[in-house]
Amino acid sequence: MNKLFTVTLAIFILLLAAGFFIFNSYIYHEKQADPVAVLDYKNATYVIAGQVITLVNGFAETELTPNSASTAITRYFGNELFKDLNGDDTDDAVFLLTQETGGSGSFFYVVAALNTENGYVGSQALLLGDRITPQSTESGPGKQVIVNFVERELDEPMTTPPSIGKSLHLILDPQSMQFGEVATDFEGEADPKVMTLEMKPWVWQQAIYKDGKEIIPEKKDAFTLTFTDANTVAIATDCNTAGGTYTAENNTIAFSEFRTTRMYCEGSQETEFLKLLQETQSFHFTGRGELIFDLKYDSGIVKFR
Numbered sequence: 001m002n003k004l005f006t007v008t009l010a011i012f013i014l015l016l017a018a019g020f021f022i023f024n025s026y027i028y029h030e031k032q033a034d035p036v037a038v039l040d041y042k043n044a045t046y047v048i049a050g051q052v053i054t055l056v057n058g059f060a061e062t063e064l065t066p067n068s069a070s071t072a073i074t075r076y077f078g079n080e081l082f083k084d085l086n087g088d089d090t091d092d093a094v095f096l097l098t099q100e101t102g103g104s105g106s107f108f109y110v111v112a113a114l115n116t117e118n119g120y121v122g123s124q125a126l127l128l129g130d131r132i133t134p135q136s137t138e139s140g141p142g143k144q145v146i147v148n149f150v151e152r153e154l155d156e157p158m159t160t161p162p163s164i165g166k167s168l169h170l171i172l173d174p175q176s177m178q179f180g181e182v183a184t185d186f187e188g189e190a191d192p193k194v195m196t197l198e199m200k201p202w203v204w205q206q207a208i209y210k211d212g213k214e215i216i217p218e219k220k221d222a223f224t225l226t227f228t229d230a231n232t233v234a235i236a237t238d239c240n241t242a243g244g245t246y247t248a249e250n251n252t253i254a255f256s257e258f259r260t261t262r263m264y265c266e267g268s269q270e271t272e273f274l275k276l277l278q279e280t281q282s283f284h285f286t287g288r289g290e291l292i293f294d295l296k297y298d299s300g301i302v303k304f305r
Helices: 002-033 270-278
Strands: 045-048 051-054 059-063 071-083 092-100 107-116 119-122 126-130 133-139 145-151 164-173 178-181 202-209 224-227 232-236 241-249 252-260 280-285 291-295 300-304
Touching (some): 045 119, 051 071, 071 133, 107 145, 202 291, 232 252, 252 280, 270 291
Antiparallel strands (some): 059 071, 071 092, 107 119, 107 126, 133 145, 164 178, 202 224, 202 300, 232 241, 241 252, 291 300
16 A cells, blocks of 8 residues: 555656646746836836937947947936826836936936836937936826926036026827927927928027037027928028028938028138038927937937927
8 A cells, every 4th residue: 555655646746747847838938929028117228319228227338320439328317207108097107317428418318118018118218408407207287297407598508507497398199109398388389290391480599419519509590491392491590591402201301402692700600500401310399399400320419499
């Protein structure tokens, strides 16, 4: 009887071990077949100025251009807000990132991460500014997110401590994964989906390079672009008037055939402005009613209103 019991126990143990092995093998293959879920928004993928950035424990180091020695350092900053942004009754994450590109600049961005069944899905980043002072991120009415920070006046140098309080009221579009600003006092022009190049003359506000360099027009409202449906553009500067042609498709844009009058103006920024246009490779609109030109090689942006 003892012998029979021993044999039976041995068979039972073997069957138990085989079942455990089969179950674990099944679980392993199921995990391999499914996409790897991103369980932490600090390890998700985001888009900053057109460049795909994947964080690892809140950090990423990426080349600015292919085969370039220059790198962009992206870091998790904080100021999290947890709130349902897409109506699925699950809290998503909103927080700030910083990015440094080797110069003196430290650019602050706000991003969102939707909490889905397959893990966190990162948004496109919205630039807040260079060397600002973040304050807080709060929940607003409905799906609004309010980002509070302190910045400088446009004509103040970067050596000046930020002193101007600002609050952005934002809503995330879950389809495009872009933030839009709630700007009820902007006469309805702040919907990027309906904004066009031809809708009005665009006034140059500033250019911000990733290395910290900034160009601001010394003569306010002097530099304008007026686009037409015939792919021509009229240009006004602080010295001459100019014209040219442009091609725009799928948010890419290229200028060509510039023609200018020949007046000489000492101290003019005309050459710098025309160079910015020649270095532009794409464009997009913001919820603030801005037209943004993205410069080649992800080197910076140019703002118009």
